[in-house]
Amino acid sequence: xxxxxxxxxxxxxxxxxxxxxxxxxxxxxxxxxxxxxxxxxxxxxxxxxxxxxxxxxxxxxxxxxxxxxxxxxxxxxxxxxxxxxxxxxxxxxxxxxxxxxxxxxxxxxxxxxxxxxxxxxxxxxxxxxxxxxxxxxxxxxxxxxxxxxxxxxxxxxxxxxxxxxxxxxxxxxxxxxxxxxxxxxxxxxxxxxxxxxxxxxxxxxxxxxxxxxxxxxxxxxxxxxxxxxxxxxxxxxxxxxxxxxxxxxxxxxxxxxxxxxxxxxxxxxxxxxxxxxxxxxxxxxxxxxxxxxxxxxxxxxxxxxxxxxxxxxxxxxxxxxxxxxx
Amino acid sequence: xxxxxxxxxxxxxxxxxxxxxxxxxxxxxxxxxxxxxxxxxxxxxxxxxxxxxxxxxxxxxxxxxxxxxxxxxxxxxxxxxxxxxxxxxxxxxxxxxxxxxxxxxxxxxxxxxxxxxxxxxxxxxxxxxxxxxxxxxxxxxxxxxxxxxxxxxxxxxxxxxxxxxxxxxxxxxxxxxxxxxxxxxxxxxxxxxxxxxxxxxxxxxxxxxxxxxxxxxxxxxxxxxxxxxxxxxxxxxxxxxxxxxxxxxxxxxxxxxxxxxxxxxxxxxxxxxxxxxxxxxxxxxxxxxxxxxxxxxxxxxxxxxxxxxxxxxxxxxxxxxxxxxx
Numbered sequence: 001x002x003x004x005x006x007x008x009x010x011x012x013x014x015x016x017x018x019x020x021x022x023x024x025x026x027x028x029x030x031x032x033x034x035x036x037x038x039x040x041x042x043x044x045x046x047x048x049x050x051x052x053x054x055x056x057x058x059x060x061x062x063x064x065x066x067x068x069x070x071x072x073x074x075x076x077x078x079x080x081x082x083x084x085x086x087x088x089x090x091x092x093x094x095x096x097x098x099x100x101x102x103x104x105x106x107x108x109x110x111x112x113x114x115x116x117x118x119x120x121x122x123x124x125x126x127x128x129x130x131x132x133x134x135x136x137x138x139x140x141x142x143x144x145x146x147x148x149x150x151x152x153x154x155x156x157x158x159x160x161x162x163x164x165x166x167x168x169x170x171x172x173x174x175x176x177x178x179x180x181x182x183x184x185x186x187x188x189x190x191x192x193x194x195x196x197x198x199x200x201x202x203x204x205x206x207x208x209x210x211x212x213x214x215x216x217x218x219x220x221x222x223x224x225x226x227x228x229x230x231x232x233x234x235x236x237x238x239x240x241x242x243x244x245x246x247x248x249x250x251x252x253x254x255x256x257x258x259x260x261x262x263x264x265x266x267x268x269x270x271x272x273x274x275x276x277x278x279x280x281x282x283x284x285x286x287x288x289x290x291x292x293x294x295x296x297x298x299x300x301x302x303x304x305x306x307x308x309x310x311x312x313x314x315x316x317x318x319x320x321x322x323x324x325x326x
Numbered sequence: 327x328x329x330x331x332x333x334x335x336x337x338x339x340x341x342x343x344x345x346x347x348x349x350x351x352x353x354x355x356x357x358x359x360x361x362x363x364x365x366x367x368x369x370x371x372x373x374x375x376x377x378x379x380x381x382x383x384x385x386x387x388x389x390x391x392x393x394x395x396x397x398x399x400x401x402x403x404x405x406x407x408x409x410x411x412x413x414x415x416x417x418x419x420x421x422x423x424x425x426x427x428x429x430x431x432x433x434x435x436x437x438x439x440x441x442x443x444x445x446x447x448x449x450x451x452x453x454x455x456x457x458x459x460x461x462x463x464x465x466x467x468x469x470x471x472x473x474x475x476x477x478x479x480x481x482x483x484x485x486x487x488x489x490x491x492x493x494x495x496x497x498x499x500x501x502x503x504x505x506x507x508x509x510x511x512x513x514x515x516x517x518x519x520x521x522x523x524x525x526x527x528x529x530x531x532x533x534x535x536x537x538x539x540x541x542x543x544x545x546x547x548x549x550x551x552x553x554x555x556x557x558x559x560x561x562x563x564x565x566x567x568x569x570x571x572x573x574x575x576x577x578x579x580x581x582x583x584x585x586x587x588x589x590x591x592x593x594x595x596x597x598x599x600x601x602x603x604x605x606x607x608x609x610x611x612x613x614x615x616x617x618x619x620x621x622x623x624x625x626x627x628x629x630x631x632x633x634x635x636x637x638x639x640x641x642x643x644x645x646x647x648x649x650x651x652x
Contacts, residue, residue: 041367048422096374103430 002074004028005290006312008203009084009152009174009241011256013248014053018287019060019079025287028073028080028312029064029319031108031173031241035085037259040097043090047104050081065105067320082319084108084173086153086256088117088138095134095141102145107323108173109142110150111135111162114268115261120151120158123184124268128155131165143167146323151195152185152241159191168326169199171318174241176205180225181212185269192229196237201318202229203241208278209269210243215279223296226310235306239315240293246286250276328400330354331616332638334529335410335478335500335567337582339574340379344613345386345405351613354399354406354638355390355645357434357499357567361411363585366423369416373430376407391431393646408645410434410499412479412582414443414464421460421467428471433649434499435468436476437461437488440594441587446477446484449510450594454481457491469493472649477521478511478567485517494652495525497644500567502531506551507538511595518555522563527644528555529567534604535595536569541605549622552636561632565641566619572612576602 005026011033012018022030034050035043054063064070064080073080083106091097091109101109111131112122119135121128131139139162142149149170151159162170172195178186185205187195192202204226211217212225229238245253253276257268267275279285283292290311297307331352337359338344348356360376361369380389390396390406399406409432417423417435427435437457438448445461447454457465465488468475475496477485488496498521504512511531513521518528530552537543538551555564571579579602583594593601605611609618616637623633 040370044366044423044426047426048420051422051425094374096377097370099377100370100373100430104426105429 003308004070004074004312004316005294006070006315007031007240007242007244007287007290008171008201008315009033009205010244011086011248012244012246013252015247016057018246019053019057021287022079023060023077025290026077027287027290029070029082029315030079030287031082031084033086034083034106035090036087036113036256037089037261040090040092043085044104047083050083054081063105065107066323067316070316070319082107084110084148084150086110087113088119089259091138093118093134095137098138098141098147099145102147106147107319108148108150108171110153111138112151112154112158114153114257120162121155122153123155125155128157130157130161136165139165140167143326146325148322156188156191159187160194163194163198163200168322169201169318170195171201171203173201173203174205174207174210174243175202176210176225177229180228181210183210183269186210189232192233196233199237201237201239201314202233203239203315205241205243206280206284207243207245208280211281215281217281219281219283219292219296220300223293223300223302226297227300227302230302230306230310235309236314236317238310239318240290240311242284242290244280244284244287245277246280248277253277329634330396330400330638330642331620332396332641333357333566333568333570333613333616334497334527334641335359335531336570336572337412337574338570338572339578341573342383344572345379345383347613348405349386349403351616352403353613353616355396355408355641356405356613357408357410359412360409360432361416362413362439362582363415363587366416366418369411370430373409376409380407389431391433392649393642396642396645408433410436410474410476412436413439414445415585417464419444419460421463424464424467424473425471428473432473433645434474434476434497436479437464438477438480438484440479440583446488447481448479449481451481454483456483456487462491465491466493469652472651474648482514482517485513486520489520489524489526494648495527495644496521497527497529499527499529500531500533500536500569501528502536502551503555506554507536509536509595512536515558518559522559525563527563527565527640528559529565529641531567531569532606532610533569533571534606537607541607543607545607545609545618545622546626549619549626549628552623553626553628556628556632556636561635562640562643564636565644566616566637568610568616570606570610570613571603572606574603579603
């Protein structure tokens with residue numbers, strides 16, 4: 001069976017041209033973000049847009065809900081699109097909305113996006129409370145229905161709490177090790193160790209603020225870091241979550257960072273001088289470039305089986321065990 | 327294969343006790359109303375309540391989405407619950423919400439409930455415009471996704487328009503012939519003929535206002551009427567849609583009739599003197615009584631195969647061809 005090519009986080013300005021690049025790039029599954037600060041009702045409008053795209057571009061994309069859709073993607077040479085939220089805003093304060101969202105196809109949810117949420121603490125807060133009372137209930141319900149807890153934008157204590165509290169392995173879909181590049185969004189050794197020791201997955205990010213050297217990061221540096229992680233944490237827990245933000249106008253990163261929560265401007269990982277989306281590295285700025293990472297891993301000395309695992313096999317296994325009721 | 331027992335419309339005050347009666351009555355599938363005047367967001371709260379019931383009472387009920395769930399119900403001796411709306415309020419003015427609702431499991435939608443809607447005209451209006459511009463778009467979209475058009479509470483011209491406009495057979499899930507009992511909600515020969523000639527289904531109602539003699543209607547009279555219909559329209563187009571409103575307080579019928587659209591009180595099929603739910607006939611007031619109708623049909627002279635078809639076989643066939651994308 002062909003090993004699939006999977007990117008476990010993108011938030012491009014999706015369009016026919018991006019879908020065609022997914023197809024040309026031979027990408028079999030992409031986890032796409034469909035909400036940041038949207039409430040439930042607003043998020044449904046985003047789902048409607050995706051339904052239209054599935055209707056308009058069936059030769060390139062279709063909705064993915066379980067691991068069988070990856071088989072379907074490989075067999076039909078198309079891309080299965082899996083949905084996720086980067087913030088729990090769409091479930092509002094209602095635990096019943098988790099199952100409703102799962103029924104609508106949502107397969108990942110971050111418990112926080114930078115800020116404190118009703119569930120846990122984001123990585124930009126000064127104080128980290130860990131999981132809240134509601135947060136513990138939500139973790140249990142996500143475990144029950146088969147929705148993956150994603151802690152990419154969460155603070156450390158909250159992340160360790162979620163790993164401990166969850167009965168099923170969780171994910172950090174898009175981040176790199178802090179020991180490689182000490183950005184606020186990258187993860188400490190302790191967090192990655194706890195994540196992977198409990199069966200969880202780390203997706204490596206190509207977002208320039210997470211890369212050593214930023215937009216100028218070298219492919220070889222990035223791939224060598226992955227080999228180091230394979231040695232430290234076990235290759236079976238590693239995948240790609242590129243955080244590709246292709247074609248997005250800067251107004252979108254402003255929305256991602258500020259939502260409706262601030263009258264001041266929050267620059268997140270950027271600065272007032274450099275507020276917009278940073279340019280992606282030249283060797284990874286669209287879906288046809290995933291093959292560059294694959295080749296980079298082989299060049300850096302990773303064997304063929306491990307490379308296939310990192311490029312999609314591991315996510316496939318994780319999807320297979322994560323999306324059904326537990 | 328066992329022929330299933332199917333009731334294609336109930337709006338009981340659902341509870342553990344009603345679910346247990348479904349189980350004791352050997353009812354394999356029930357189409358339940360989950361919205362009258364609720365907008366989309368309010369309807370989602372009703373879905374959440376059903377999700378809780380499915381979680382709490384898995385030995386009796388589970389969510390039905392296609393014909394395979396009827397097989398599952400027969401094999402596991404449980405009841406598959408299929409969802410429907412009696413008014414298009416949950417889709418608001420947004421055609422994209424039809425597919426979202428289908429993804430959430432909605433399988434039937436009435437284009438109107440008594441009044442003019444954005445789609446068509448209800449049976450209590452003075453003027454019947456037929457399908458509106460939005461209504462024609464909605465019929466096409468319901469055909470595409472696999473949601474059944476139900477015209478039980480619609481006016482005649484609108485109903486004939488829907489039958490003509492729909493590419494797939496439609497349903498009148500709960501009504502009786504006007505020639506048997508000339509109530510406003512019962513359907514003319516012309517409507518039933520057009521419905522059944524195009525492959526549509528008529529579900530016979532046990533709601534007293536639709537019965538000759540009301541709550542005192544005799545089982546034999548009801549069953550003889552079904553035999554007459556079999557002769558006129560073909561037995562293969564007939565089923566049961568009891569409109570069972572068991573255990574409902576009268577406040578609910580007030581909501582059904584008045585929603586938020588009127589400051590005056592509308593009495594619908596009732597009157598100021600008789601405003602509440604009328605008592606069901608003694609031979610049909612809960613789910614264990616479906617067998618009485620079956621026996622009544624046999625006593626009235628219907629053969630075994632036809633009786634099984636009316637009691638569930640016909641709905642099963644209709645479900646099998648109606649709920650998948652068209």
